[in-house]
Amino acid sequence: MNGKFPGEADPFSGQTASVADELYLLAEGLCNGTLSPGQRDRLEAWIAADEEAKKFCAFYLALHAMLRWRHRPLPTSDAAGGGGRSERSFPRSGHGL
Numbered sequence: 001m002n003g004k005f006p007g008e009a010d011p012f013s014g015q016t017a018s019v020a021d022e023l024y025l026l027a028e029g030l031c032n033g034t035l036s037p038g039q040r041d042r043l044e045a046w047i048a049a050d051e052e053a054k055k056f057c058a059f060y061l062a063l064h065a066m067l068r069w070r071h072r073p074l075p076t077s078d079a080a081g082g083g084g085r086s087e088r089s090f091p092r093s094g095h096g097l
Contacts (some may be wrong), residue, residue: 021052027060 026043029035035043047054 023056024060027057030057031061031064 026039047057092093
C-alpha cells in the first residue's frame, strides 16, 4: 500500500509502513465483519486519537460502500415480475437507499 489516493496528500505522512498496513487491515476487517472485539477497540481508540487515521477510515468506508452499491446484485426482469432494472444506476430521488 503506497498510502496515496488520487489527488490527495499522503494520509500516512510520518507513519511507518507497518502502521499504515495495520490501519488498512483494521478498516478492511471492519467492512468485512471480521474484527475481533480487541481489534474493534484498537480501531476505535486509534481514530479517536488520530485525525489522519479518522480521515483514512472515512475514505475507506465510503469507498467500500460505493463499490458495494455499484456491484450489488440486480434483480432480473423474471425475479422482479417484469419490472427489474436493466442497468446499474443510483437512485434519482435524493432520498436514502
